[in-house]
Amino acid sequence: MDYSRFTDGNAVNWYESDFTMKRYVQRYLSPTLQKWGEDQLAHMGAYAAGPMDERARHTDREGAPKLLRYDRLGNEINEVWYNEGYRATVAEGFRSGVVGWRYRKDVPEPVPFFFTQLLHMLMSGAETGFTCPVTLTMAVAFVIEKFGSEEQKAKYLPRLAAMEPENLLQGATFLTEIEGGSDVGAIQTRAVKDGDRWLLTGEKWFASNCDADLSITLARVSDVPGTKGLGLFLMPRILENGVKNRIAIRRLKDKLGVRAVASGELELREAEAELIGEPEKGFKYMAEALNISRMCTATGSLAMSRRAFLEAAIHTFRRSAFGNTLKDYPMVQQTLLDMMTDIEAGWALAAQMMLGMDRCHTEGQETVEEITRLRLLLSMAKYRLSENSVLHAKQALELFGGNGYIEEFVTPRLLRDAQVSTVWEGPSNIMALEVLKILAREAAHGSGESILFTEMKKTLSEVDRPELVDVAQCIEQERKELFLDTRYLLSADERVQNAHARTLMDKLTDVYTGIQLLKEAQVDLAESKDERLARIAEYYVDRTFRPNVHSIRSKSIPVDDLFEQVVCGFQEAPIH
Ligand SMILES: Cc1cc2nc3c(=O)[nH]c(=O)nc-3n(C[C@H](O)[C@H](O)[C@H](O)COP(=O)(O)OP(=O)(O)OC[C@H]3O[C@@H](n4cnc5c(N)ncnc54)[C@H](O)[C@@H]3O)c2cc1C
Structure with a gap:
C-alpha cells in the first residue's frame, strides 16, 4: 500500500483500509454475519474517519462538557452541557447498534461481542471520550442481563439497548x-x-x-x-x-x-x-461490568494503536528530510515495522479475548474453566494493549516531528486519550496482581496447571508447518521457563509476588500472544499460502525472545527483509 496517496488518516475509510480487521472478520465471523455486517462496518469506518473525528477534535479543544450546577435562580440542577456535535456523535454512535444489536431480535443470528466490538473499535479510533459512555451502557445492560430480576430486565434492557436516541437510557x-x-x-x-x-x-x-x-x-x-x-x-x-x-x-x-x-x-x-x-x-456482579469495560479498554486501545500507525505511516510516506522521504530511512521503517508487529500481535490476543467472551456469554458455555481463561485474557489484553497504545501514540507523535506536538494534529490528543487506558478499569499493576490471583486460585483448586498453560501447550503442538517449526520450538522453550517461573512465584511470599507480578504478566502475555500469532500464521499459510503473518510471527519471536538475531554485529537489518511485506503488503485502499 502506498500511504503517500492520502493526506492524513481522515482520507481513508478505517474499515476498508484495515486489512488486519478485515482478516479477522473473515476468520471469525460467520458467513451470515459477514454478509449482514460488512456494510455496517464500512459505514462506521467512513463515519468515524469523517464527522466523528472532526467533532472529537472540537470537543477536545473547545467543546468539553460543562457542569451546570445551578439555574439562574440559584436552584441546584446538576446538569451537564454538551456541544451539539457531541450530541450528534452520541445519537449516531448508539444508532450503530454497538450496544443494541446484542439484544435485538431482528438479526439473522445472535450478534456476538466480536461484532459489536468492531464497531466500538472503529469509533475508538476517533473518540474514546464517547466510547466510554458506550462501554458503560454496555456494562450496565450486561449486568442486568445476567443478574437483574425479570422485572428489571423488562423495564431497563430495551431502553439501554435502544438504537433510537429518544428511547435510549445511557x-x-x-x-x-x-x-x-x-x-x-x-x-x-x-x-x-x-x-x-x-x-x-x-x-x-x-x-x-x-x-x-x-x-x-x-x-x-x-x-x-x-x-x-x-x-x-x-x-x-x-x-x-x-x-x-x-x-x-x-x-x-x-x-x-x-x-x-x-x-x-x-x-x-x-x-x-x-x-x-x-x-x-454486589462486588461479584460489578466484576462482570468490569469484564465488559476491560474488554472495551483493550479493543479501544488497539484501535488507538491502529490510528497512531495509520497517521504515522501516511506522514512518513509524504514528508522528506535530507533529500529522502522519511519512510526510506531504516530507523523510521523500524518504528513502523514494530508498530505493525504489535498491532498484529494485539489482534491475535484480542481475538481470543473476544471469542472467549462470546463463548461464555453469547454461546452459553460458561464453565469454570472458560470463565477462568476469560478473566486471564481480559487482564492480559487490557494490560498489554493499553500500554502499547501509549507507546504507539508517542511513536507517532515523534515521527511527526514538531507538528506532532501541536494540537492541530491528532497526535497530542491520541497520546492524551491513550494514557487513561493504563489507569481506568484497573491500572496495570492491578491487572498483573489479578492474573497472579487467578493463577493462585487455579493452583489451590488442584488443577495441575493453569488452563492457559494447557491451551498454550496444545496450540503449540499443532503448529507443524515447516516455515514455523523453528519459531515454535523457541516459544516452547519460553513456555517451559514461564511455567517454572509461575510455579516459583505462586509459592513465594506476598512481597516477592508483588515485586515480580508485572514481570510475570509480561512474560505470560508475550508467550501466549506469540503462540496465538503462530496459530493465525499457520492458518494463512494453509488457506491462502500467505506468508505475511508467518514473517511477523518470526520477527515477533526474535524481537521478544532472541534479540541477538538482529544485534548490531549480526549484520542483519530486519526492515530490509520485512518492511515492504509487513508494513506495505496490502492492496491499495480507496481514497475516502
Ligand atoms: C478519567 C477517569 C475516569 C474514571 N471513571 C470512573 C468511573 O466512571 N467509575 C469509577 O468507579 N471509577 C472511575 N475512575 C477511577 C479509576 O477506575 C481508578 O482511578 C482506578 O481504578 C485506580 O484507582 P485509584 O485512583 O484509587 O488508584 P490506586 O488504587 O490508589 O492506585 C494508585 C497506584 O498504585 C498502584 N497500586 C495499588 N495497589 C497496589 C498494589 N497492591 N500493588 C502494587 N501497586 C498497587 C496502582 O496500580 C496505581 O498505579 C476513573 C478514572 C479516571 C482517570
Whole structure:
C-alpha cells in the first residue's frame, strides 16, 4: 500500500483500509454475519474517519462538557452541557447498534461481542471520550442481563439497548471513592433499606458519564468489612415521578484526555435505588461490568494503536528530510515495522479475548474453566494493549516531528486519550496482581496447571508447518521457563509476588500472544499460502525472545527483509 496517496488518516475509510480487521472478520465471523455486517462496518469506518473525528477534535479543544450546577435562580440542577456535535456523535454512535444489536431480535443470528466490538473499535479510533459512555451502557445492560430480576430486565434492557436516541437510557458504573479505586473494599457509601427501595448516601470520587440515566452503584449494605459487605444498586437519575434523584454533581474533573465524557464527583444524598440480585453479592456482579469495560479498554486501545500507525505511516510516506522521504530511512521503517508487529500481535490476543467472551456469554458455555481463561485474557489484553497504545501514540507523535506536538494534529490528543487506558478499569499493576490471583486460585483448586498453560501447550503442538517449526520450538522453550517461573512465584511470599507480578504478566502475555500469532500464521499459510503473518510471527519471536538475531554485529537489518511485506503488503485502499 502506498500511504503517500492520502493526506492524513481522515482520507481513508478505517474499515476498508484495515486489512488486519478485515482478516479477522473473515476468520471469525460467520458467513451470515459477514454478509449482514460488512456494510455496517464500512459505514462506521467512513463515519468515524469523517464527522466523528472532526467533532472529537472540537470537543477536545473547545467543546468539553460543562457542569451546570445551578439555574439562574440559584436552584441546584446538576446538569451537564454538551456541544451539539457531541450530541450528534452520541445519537449516531448508539444508532450503530454497538450496544443494541446484542439484544435485538431482528438479526439473522445472535450478534456476538466480536461484532459489536468492531464497531466500538472503529469509533475508538476517533473518540474514546464517547466510547466510554458506550462501554458503560454496555456494562450496565450486561449486568442486568445476567443478574437483574425479570422485572428489571423488562423495564431497563430495551431502553439501554435502544438504537433510537429518544428511547435510549445511557449507563454508568460508580465504584471509585476517594479512599480507593483499586481497593474496592474501602468503599464507604452506605445503602439503607426503606420499604421496597434503598437510599444511598456517600460520595463517588470518579464517576464517568456522571449524568447518565441509569447507573450501577456499589454501596455498603452491612458492616461486614471489605468487598463482602457491598451491594450493587440500579440508581436512576430521574425518578419515576419525574423528579430528579438526589444526586449532586460536585464538579467535573479537569482531565488530561478523554475530555468528551463528563467525569464528575458525586454526592449521593439518600439517592433512591433498587437492589440487583442479593444484597452482599454486589462486588461479584460489578466484576462482570468490569469484564465488559476491560474488554472495551483493550479493543479501544488497539484501535488507538491502529490510528497512531495509520497517521504515522501516511506522514512518513509524504514528508522528506535530507533529500529522502522519511519512510526510506531504516530507523523510521523500524518504528513502523514494530508498530505493525504489535498491532498484529494485539489482534491475535484480542481475538481470543473476544471469542472467549462470546463463548461464555453469547454461546452459553460458561464453565469454570472458560470463565477462568476469560478473566486471564481480559487482564492480559487490557494490560498489554493499553500500554502499547501509549507507546504507539508517542511513536507517532515523534515521527511527526514538531507538528506532532501541536494540537492541530491528532497526535497530542491520541497520546492524551491513550494514557487513561493504563489507569481506568484497573491500572496495570492491578491487572498483573489479578492474573497472579487467578493463577493462585487455579493452583489451590488442584488443577495441575493453569488452563492457559494447557491451551498454550496444545496450540503449540499443532503448529507443524515447516516455515514455523523453528519459531515454535523457541516459544516452547519460553513456555517451559514461564511455567517454572509461575510455579516459583505462586509459592513465594506476598512481597516477592508483588515485586515480580508485572514481570510475570509480561512474560505470560508475550508467550501466549506469540503462540496465538503462530496459530493465525499457520492458518494463512494453509488457506491462502500467505506468508505475511508467518514473517511477523518470526520477527515477533526474535524481537521478544532472541534479540541477538538482529544485534548490531549480526549484520542483519530486519526492515530490509520485512518492511515492504509487513508494513506495505496490502492492496491499495480507496481514497475516502
Ligand atoms: C478519567 C477517569 C475516569 C474514571 N471513571 C470512573 C468511573 O466512571 N467509575 C469509577 O468507579 N471509577 C472511575 N475512575 C477511577 C479509576 O477506575 C481508578 O482511578 C482506578 O481504578 C485506580 O484507582 P485509584 O485512583 O484509587 O488508584 P490506586 O488504587 O490508589 O492506585 C494508585 C497506584 O498504585 C498502584 N497500586 C495499588 N495497589 C497496589 C498494589 N497492591 N500493588 C502494587 N501497586 C498497587 C496502582 O496500580 C496505581 O498505579 C476513573 C478514572 C479516571 C482517570
